Amino acid sequence: MSQTIKILLVDDVPQNIVALDALLSRPGVEALHAYSGAEALEQLLQNDIALALVDVQMPEMDGFELAELMRGSPRTRHVPIIFLTATDRDAMRTFRGYEAGAVDFLYKPFDPHILRSKVEVFVQLQSQKQQLAEQLEAVSQMVRTNEMFIAVLGHDLRNPLSSIMASAEVLRRVSDPQRVLASAERIRGSGMRMAKMIDQLLDVARMRSSQLVLTPTDVDLLPICEAIIGEFESPGQEKTVVLECMGDTVGCWDADRLAQVLSNLIGNALHHGDKSVPVTVRVDGTRRHELRITVTNAGEIPETARAHLFKPFRSGATAPQNAQGLGLGLFIAHELVALHLGRLEVRSDATNGTVFEIILPKRAGPAQIRAALSDRGMFGRGV
Structure with missing residues (x-):
């Protein structure tokens, strides 16, 4: 959004400034007042001025002297x-004014329509300058993000790719079925990690290009939670995730997108939490208009890291040392919950462990979700 455009009125006679202010005042334009050259310089140093209307005859510092200081x-x-x-x-006086750096020289009494038209030219130029600056910042941010995409993806894909290549080399050289099976499992796991990274990048790209699709329908979240937990459980092993449900x-939600959120949160809890304590997933539907889901694991996230959890590409200073992804999972989860008009929050301490809580309205209709997509710059045709 463009900023208010500021023009500076410089005159030692207050009545003249009042008249100019009344003539030039309009929405989006702010007139700043200065009653001397010194006050004008102070305003110029503190504000981004689109145009200065300067009276020539002022005591102590006349308009020409002020203009020379401005040009210096x-x-x-x-x-x-x-x-x-x-x-x-x-x-000669007019020539001196242009020599001092004036773009125009008006003699009083001047036609108010002419002055307003001249001022409007510079207001429009400043507005276009602001728009260009905003566009340049947006393009620069996009370039920085794309460079980060490439750098992070190139860095994080090396590990699973190296595992695949090493396992493939083992398959070439051995005939032991057990070693072949172990290598195949490593290849499968590494391939899944690479596919997950690519899917995350595609999700972020869809968000940025307004192609994200949500399809909310009436769904029961309990079976979705059970299915996600089942993907992390191994047959015959002790339970690593405990599910509690009530209400x-x-x-009305997009089942696939919420499954994506839950999978990310549960996977993170299992990976980063204390392995000796099961992860607890609690689904609370006792409230009439909202559903709450908490994913709790033992262990504490440092306060310095919590501030960066929902930002894309968490820096190495805040990301876990054994992180196996791009640092996009929690960012995408946060955005998907927000697009359902919900909230994703985290709290963590040494006593209670780490708790991620999803708070979802039970009946956020398609129109409301479409508005949320539009507000976040992610409007898609799927809603």
Whole structure:
């Protein structure tokens, strides 16, 4: 959103500034007042000025001297100046004004329509300058993000790719069925890790290009939780995830996207939590209009890391040392929950462990979700 455009009115007669303010005031334009050259310089140093309307005849520092000082400072030398004067027309005086850096020279009494038109030109130029600056920042951010995509993906894909290549080499050289099976499992696991990284990048790309698709329908979240937990359980082994459920767990959501959120949270809890303590998933549907899901594991996340958890590409200083992904999982989970008009929060301490809590409205309809997509710049045709 463009900022308010500021113009500077410089005159030692307050009544003249009041008249100019009334003439030029309109929404989106702010008139700053200065009653001397010194006050004008202070305003110029503190604000981004689109145009300065300067009275020539002022005590202590006249308009020409002010203009020369403005042209001598890198911050103010490009501010356009329109001189206003009540003296008789004088070619030498006018020439001095242009020589001092004026873009125009108006004699009082001037036609208010002419002055307003001239000022409007510089207001429009400043507005276009602001728009170009915003577009440049957006493009620069996109370039930085794309560079980060490439750098992080290239770095994090090396490990699973190396595992695949090493396992393939083992398969070439051995005939022991057990070693062949172990190598095949490593290849499968590494391939799944690579596929997950690529899927995460595609999700972020869809968010940025307004192609994210949500299809909310009436679903029961309990079977979804049970299915996700089942993917992490190994037959014959001690339970690593405990599911607790209460109340009504039916609502209007995109089942696949919420399954993606739950899979990420449970996977993170198992990977980073204390392996000797099971992860607890609690689904609470006792409230009439909202559902709460908590994923709890033993262990504490440092306070310095918690501030970065839901940001894409968490830095090495805050990411776990044994992280196996791009640092996009929690960011995507946070965005998907937000698009369901819900919240994803985290709390962590040494006593209670780490708790991720999802709070979802049970009946966020398609129109509301479409508005959320539009507000976040991610509107897609799937809703």
